[in-house]
Amino acid sequence: xxxxxxxxxxxxxxxxxxxxxxxxxxxxxxxxxxxxxxxxxxxxxxxxxxxxxxxxxxxxxxxxxxxxxxxxxxxxxxxxxxxxxxxxxxxxxxxxxxxxxxxxxxxxxxxxxxxxxxxxxxxxxxxxxxxxxxxxxxxxxxxxxxxxxxxxxxxxxxxxxxxxxxxxxxxxxxxxxxxxxxxxxxxxxxxxxxxxxxxxxxxxxxxxxxxxxxxxxxxxxxxxxxxxxxxxxxxxxxxxxxxxxxxxxxxxxxxxxxxxxxxxxxxxxxxxxxxxxxxxxxxxxxxxxxxxxxxxxxxxxxxxxxxxxxxxxxxxxxxxx
Amino acid sequence: xxxxxxxxxxxxxxxxxxxxxxxxxxxxxxxxxxxxxxxxxxxxxxxxxxxxxxxxxxxxxxxxxxxxxxxxxxxxxxxxxxxxxxxxxxxxxxxxxxxxxxxxxxxxxxxxxxxxxxxxxxxxxxxxxxxxxxxxxxxxxxxxxxxxxxxxxxxxxxxxxxxxxxxxxxxxxxxxxxxxxxxxxxxxxxxxxxxxxxxxxxxxxxxxxxxxxxxxxxxxxxxxxxxxxxxxxxxxxxxxxxxxxxxxxxxxxxxxxxxxxxxxxxxxxxxxxxxxxxxxxxxxxxxxxxxxxxxxxxxxxxxxxxxxxxxxxxxxxxxxx
Numbered sequence: 001x002x003x004x005x006x007x008x009x010x011x012x013x014x015x016x017x018x019x020x021x022x023x024x025x026x027x028x029x030x031x032x033x034x035x036x037x038x039x040x041x042x043x044x045x046x047x048x049x050x051x052x053x054x055x056x057x058x059x060x061x062x063x064x065x066x067x068x069x070x071x072x073x074x075x076x077x078x079x080x081x082x083x084x085x086x087x088x089x090x091x092x093x094x095x096x097x098x099x100x101x102x103x104x105x106x107x108x109x110x111x112x113x114x115x116x117x118x119x120x121x122x123x124x125x126x127x128x129x130x131x132x133x134x135x136x137x138x139x140x141x142x143x144x145x146x147x148x149x150x151x152x153x154x155x156x157x158x159x160x161x162x163x164x165x166x167x168x169x170x171x172x173x174x175x176x177x178x179x180x181x182x183x184x185x186x187x188x189x190x191x192x193x194x195x196x197x198x199x200x201x202x203x204x205x206x207x208x209x210x211x212x213x214x215x216x217x218x219x220x221x222x223x224x225x226x227x228x229x230x231x232x233x234x235x236x237x238x239x240x241x242x243x244x245x246x247x248x249x250x251x252x253x254x255x256x257x258x259x260x261x262x263x264x265x266x267x268x269x270x271x272x273x274x275x276x277x278x279x280x281x282x283x284x285x286x287x288x289x290x291x292x293x294x295x296x297x298x299x300x301x302x303x304x305x306x307x308x309x310x311x312x313x314x315x316x317x318x319x320x321x
Numbered sequence: 322x323x324x325x326x327x328x329x330x331x332x333x334x335x336x337x338x339x340x341x342x343x344x345x346x347x348x349x350x351x352x353x354x355x356x357x358x359x360x361x362x363x364x365x366x367x368x369x370x371x372x373x374x375x376x377x378x379x380x381x382x383x384x385x386x387x388x389x390x391x392x393x394x395x396x397x398x399x400x401x402x403x404x405x406x407x408x409x410x411x412x413x414x415x416x417x418x419x420x421x422x423x424x425x426x427x428x429x430x431x432x433x434x435x436x437x438x439x440x441x442x443x444x445x446x447x448x449x450x451x452x453x454x455x456x457x458x459x460x461x462x463x464x465x466x467x468x469x470x471x472x473x474x475x476x477x478x479x480x481x482x483x484x485x486x487x488x489x490x491x492x493x494x495x496x497x498x499x500x501x502x503x504x505x506x507x508x509x510x511x512x513x514x515x516x517x518x519x520x521x522x523x524x525x526x527x528x529x530x531x532x533x534x535x536x537x538x539x540x541x542x543x544x545x546x547x548x549x550x551x552x553x554x555x556x557x558x559x560x561x562x563x564x565x566x567x568x569x570x571x572x573x574x575x576x577x578x579x580x581x582x583x584x585x586x587x588x589x590x591x592x593x594x595x596x597x598x599x600x601x602x603x604x605x606x607x608x609x610x611x612x613x614x615x616x617x618x619x620x621x622x623x624x625x626x627x628x629x630x631x632x633x634x635x636x637x638x639x640x641x642x
Contacts (some may be wrong), residue, residue: 136352
């Protein structure tokens with residue numbers, strides 16, 4: 001580790017995450033030592049969240065921690081991987097012990113729920129920025145990928161889309177929906193405490209032809225699958241799973257098509273496997289719904305009550321335009 | 322990846338790093354897929370560099386890239402691991418194409434020299450911050466660790482210590498040493514373009530009883546070895562490898578004892594293996610010198626021309642004091 005003789009990672013984060021037999025050496029040396037079982041492939045992802053960009057400067061520390069890890073767990077879900085180990089790069093403007101206590105507790109809690117151990121990291125001084133690097137395991141050859149969707153495959157999504165966007169509207173005091181306190185809590189929780197669909201990803205191994213997690217919005221993320229697979233798609237917008245309170249609004253389909261941050265899965269499955277995929281997710285109590293079909297023709301076609309929607313007007317959030 | 326439909330990682334970094342057969346899937350999916358050979362352990366490290374803290378705001382982009390990767394390669398060296406894959410978290414205030422071109426070129430160059438492939442990452446908008454997560458491989462059970470030094474072991478360092486500190490003085494216009502242009506280039510290069518001792522680390526597998534890289538200064542880093550091994554040490558300060566121009570100054574030993582950023586290795590070896598370790602490093606043209614011995618008594622004792630030096634006055638750089 002560079003320039004940090006006295007490691008905050010060690011003090012706040014090395015205790016309390018899941019104990020795993022495959023960690024030969026965790027936090028406290030120049031690097032971690034890990035065992036990958038024979039017959040498994042290693043799956044690695046990394047995501048960064050920046051204060052003022054991905055969360056407000058005054059966000060609750062435990063929420064920030066949860067979200068940063070959840071975003072990474074969601075990448076594991078999209079690959080059908082079981083998450084195993086994480087590394088944390090934490091850049092902090094100052095050492096605020098109360099903040100660090102809450103942040104580390106939020107991270108520990110989610111890490112434990114998903115069986116992930118913190119095995120290393122680095123703390124530096126600077127504007128609040130958090131990167132999590134996560135590693136998972138998948139039996140060789142069974143990882144889900146973006147490429148692989150074939151014409152005729154059915155397109156599914158898990159859960160409900162647009163919830164996090166409603167949560168953001170609520171958090172920013174610009175929500176015009178008629179929402180009671182229970183619903184309010186639900187939507188805010190969907191924004192701040194997303195539950196990555198890791199078990200669903202694992203259940204779809206050997207069944208899904210392609211998969212991605214919905215972080216940037218359905219159109220943007222499904223677009224990656226289409227591009228990587230060299231196919232197009234037709235979506236029946238009426239099938240999109242969306243909160244009842246959203247569906248009552250004009251052009252309700254904009255939200256589930258373009259809003260990010262839901263961390264549900266979008267996957268494709270050949271018709272012969274569709275029933276089995278649905279059944280496996282039902283056993284996990286993970287809702288899923290078929291929203292369309294993969295086509296030979298490139299591009300995305302959307303129909304809503306039989307009428308076509310112009311996709312030009314719908315854009316996922318672009319980060320560096 | 323979160324909120325970055327249009328990936329800068331893909332555009333600037335996915336091409337041109339070493340091709341490796343163990344990368345099943347690199348940049349461009351939700352995660353990378355990697356193969357760890359049977360009989361190998363995985364070695365993982367992560368370090369962050371922040372603009373204005375670890376390098377000046379106007380540092381050359383290629384230097385920043387080199388240093389960030391070098392710091393991580395040095396952790397691999399300290400473990401005796403062969404570096405394999407890297408992930409990059411790049412937070413940028415804006416998309417400056419010239420900057421990105423130079424930065425990515427600097428990173429590619431060093432990655433290629435050390436056989437490392439970029440397999441993923443994330444770009445976000447915010448104050449310039451760079452994290453690199455690196456993974457390496459080591460035959461099972463052969464990793465070098467901080468723990469393991471035994472009383473009687475000899476203590477070695479590679480290379481020359483204090484060079485980067487002289488480089489920093491030069492860069493900041495506060496160097497009072499009598500230095501010509503050739504020396505100036507040398508010291509600046511040692512600061513901006515450190516060469517991690519990866520081959521030396523690999524050569525020390527099975528020989529060194531403990532090892533660490535010198536990032537925070539010899540006293541601080543050797544201190545970690547002593548603490549983790551539950552031992553103390555006596556150093557003969559006269560043996561410290563230091564530039565001739567530094568050795569002429571009063572209290573010249575302060576620099577090699579406390580200055581960081583050299584990324585040399587400090588390792589211990591039982592007397593019976595010392596000649597073999599020296600020979601292996603000689604074959605690599607890697608200079609090394611014995612600077613002391615591991616003691617039973619805790620703490621660090623320094624002697625210079627037979628007189629004891631008070632270690633209380635010598636502190637490695639503490640990051641969050």
